[in-house]
Amino acid sequence: MPSLPPPVLLTTHLIGDVNRSRVLQAIVDHGPSSRADLARLAGVPRATIGAIVQGLVDDGLLEQQEPSRGTGRVGKPGRPLWFGPQAGVAAAISFTDASVRVALVNARGDILEETSRVLDTATAGSADLVVATADAVAAIRGATEPIGVGLAIPGVCDSERGLVIASGQVPGAGGAELVMGVAHETGLAVFVDNDARVQALGEKWFGDGRGVPTFAAVQTGHGLGVGLVLRGALYRGDDGRVGELGHVQVMPDGEPCRCGLTGCWETVATLRWLRAEAARLGLPGADRLDSAALAALAGKDETAAELQAVWAEHLGRGLAVLVNLLGIRRFLLHGDAVGGGEGLRAAVEDSVRGASLGHIAHEVELGFSSLDADAALLGAAGLVLSETFRLAV
Ligand SMILES: [Zn+2]
Numbered sequence: 001m002p003s004l005p006p007p008v009l010l011t012t013h014l015i016g017d018v019n020r021s022r023v024l025q026a027i028v029d030h031g032p033s034s035r036a037d038l039a040r041l042a043g044v045p046r047a048t049i050g051a052i053v054q055g056l057v058d059d060g061l062l063e064q065q066e067p068s069r070g071t072g073r074v075g076k077p078g079r080p081l082w083f084g085p086q087a088g089v090a091a092a093i094s095f096t097d098a099s100v101r102v103a104l105v106n107a108r109g110d111i112l113e114e115t116s117r118v119l120d121t122a123t124a125g126s127a128d129l130v131v132a133t134a135d136a137v138a139a140i141r142g143a144t145e146p147i148g149v150g151l152a153i154p155g156v157c158d159s160e161r162g163l164v165i166a167s168g169q170v171p172g173a174g175g176a177e178l179v180m181g182v183a184h185e186t187g188l189a190v191f192v193d194n195d196a197r198v199q200a201l202g203e204k205w206f207g208d209g210r211g212v213p214t215f216a217a218v219q220t221g222h223g224l225g226v227g228l229v230l231r232g233a234l235y236r237g238d239d240g241r242v243g244e245l246g247h248v249q250v251m252p253d254g255e256p257c258r259c260g261l262t263g264c265w266e267t268v269a270t271l272r273w274l275r276a277e278a279a280r281l282g283l284p285g286a287d288r289l290d291s292a293a294l295a296a297l298a299g300k301d302e303t304a305a306e307l308q309a310v311w312a313e314h315l316g317r318g319l320a321v322l323v324n325l326l327g328i329r330r331f332l333l334h335g336d337a338v339g340g341g342e343g344l345r346a347a348v349e350d351s352v353r354g355a356s357l358g359h360i361a362h363e364v365e366l367g368f369s370s371l372d373a374d375a376a377l378l379g380a381a382g383l384v385l386s387e388t389f390r391l392a393v
Contacts, residue, residue, distance in 0.1 A: 019044045019052050024061070025391050027081065029232070030211050032065055034078030053081060061087045061107075083107035090384035091137050091146040091188065094195065094376040095121050095154065095170050100129070102136035104144055105381035109206030111374065113140040121170045129172045130181030137186050147388055148189040149182055150380030152198035154225070158240040159193040159383070165240065169223070191383040194240065195219070195376050199369075200227025201234055201386075202379030203332050207371040216328045217375065218319065221290075221336030222271050230326065233392060246270075250317040265318035271336060274311055281307060292339030312344055316351025323356040323364055331366040334375055338368045 019042070026041035027033060033041065039049040056062040065080040088107035093100060098121070103114040117132040124132070137149065155167025155174070162179045172178070183190040193201075200217035203209030209217065213232050219225035224246040228235040235242060246266035247259050254263025267273060271290060278286035278294075281303050285293060294311065297304035315337060322328040331352070337344060349366040356364055369375055385391075 019048065020056060021390065023049070023052055023056065024389055027062070027083065028205060028385075028389070028391055032080035032082040034080055036078065038081065057081070060084050085110065086144065088385045088388060089144050089146050090381040091141065091149045091186075092152075092377040092380035092384075093133055093137075093149060093182075094152040094198075094380060095119075095173075097121055097169065100132050100136060101377065102133065102140060103377050103381075104140055104146060105378060107385055109202075109378050109381075111377065113143060115139050121172070123172075124170070125172045126175065126177035126181065129170070129178050130185060133178075133182050134185035137182070137188075141186075146188060146384075148191060148384035149186060150198075150383035151179065151182070151190060151192040152195040152376040152380045153178075153192055154195045154223070156240060157192050157194045157197075159191065159236065160240075162190065162192055164192060189384075189387070191387055193236075193380075193383055194225070194227070196225030197227040197234060197236065197242075198379035198383065199225075199334055199375040200229050200379070201382040202371055202375040202377070203369065204229050204234065205382040205385070206378045207369060207375060208332055208367060209330075212330055214326075214328060215330035215332060216319070216322050217332045217334065217369070219335045220269075220315065220333055220338075224266055224269060224318065226322070228322075228326070228328070245318055245321065248318060248321050250314075250321075265314075265321075268314040269318055273314070274307075277307060277310075283307070290339060291336045291344055292341075295340045295343055298343070308340070308344065309347060312347030313351045315348045317355055319348070319352045319366070320355035323352060323360060327360060329360060329363045329365060331364070332369045333366065334369045334372050338372050 022042040022044060023038055026038050030041055035049050035053055039046045062081045063084045065082050067079050085106055089104055092103050092105045099116045100119050101116045104112040106112060115136050117136045119132045153164050153167055153173050154169040156165040158165055163176050164173045167173045179190050179192050196219050203217050209215050215229050217227040226245045247261060247264045249263045250265045251263030251268055255267045256262055257264035257267050275286055275289050278289045283304055294308050298308040319331055345368055353361040353364050
């Protein structure tokens with residue numbers, strides 16, 4: 001690997017000026033932009049944008065991209081500005097059930113380095129989690145020094161206090177020990193948030209949510225998680241407690257849920273339901289079935305095709321709650337459902353529309369995340385960047 005120049009530290013001095021912050025916010029919100037677009041988007045005078053941008057370029061935060069000629073325009077082509085490759089490099093952490101994944105991510109959303117440590121996250125204690133995480137960060141920070149660490153945790157997180165209130169999937173992450181331990185071992189500032197919210201932040205900063213004021217990023221598979229961006233802001237509720245869409249009742253006569261309620265969305269829209277139903281129907285490979293395998297079976301087996309239709313109907317029912325309650329019209333799905341391909345995507349979209357209020361149903365758009373598995377890592381980097389840039393998320 002070629003050696004990299006030293007990272008650009010985003011000190012308060014560097015970005016202290018209000019106009020500079022507004023320009024950075026506009027770039028985060030809208031992606032690579034010309035000077036003229038930045039002046040308009042950031043609401044700064046055209047006469048001053050040149051000097052503001054030049055300062056950011058001189059500091060290595062922004063760089064000029066190749067000229068792009070807008071369609072149908074005449075005159076000088078715009079030269080879009082975008083973050084430099086060494087701007088805002090953060091260490092981003094996400095957990096699966098069997099490992100901790102650690103990456104260095106820059107402000108462009110490029111993954112510069114990545115590693116992982118095998119870990120049974122269901123049984124690991126806080127000390128095990130700290131050791132594995134700090135060890136992985138140490139292994140990749142040689143090339144570039146990160147400005148901070150962002151943790152995506154599947155659980156209830158109070159990001160303002162740096163606290164994991166509870167995590168069913170990674171119980172050892174509960175409390176303040178993980179955040180404090182990683183901060184102590186790495187000597188870096190550590191930021192934490194719920195993984196579904198972090199995925200939404202990843203989409204907002206780096207993915208299909210960029211420039212979209214209101215959308216939901218939805219995790220599917222063994223569990224259901226929803227991150228909401230409402231009118232341009234990541235919704236965190238009070239103390240990070242935002243409720244759980246998975247436990248909204250979608251089946252009035254449904255099965256009891258592990259939460260004590262009945263007919264929750266989680267009881268009919270996770271892989272546990274899909275596999276149990278596939279076994280009842282006698283489909284092959286029922287105990288390992290997922291959306292990808294079901295889509296393959298559905299092409300040649302009528303029973304599988306019918307199950308896929310019910311699966312899509314179930315997935316859509318919970319999402320329609322967000323349409324009817326909050327007017328969400330844009331959905332980005334992550335996880336298992338992505339494997340179901342266009343057939344499942346279209347069927348879930350139809351299901352959401354069918355259960356939504358008539359005047360907005362036709363505007364509902366459901367897509368599969370193009371970031372998918374990387375969304376949590378990129379969003380974890382976004383946590384660090386937003387704190388360092390002091391930007392609204
Ligand atoms: Zn429930």
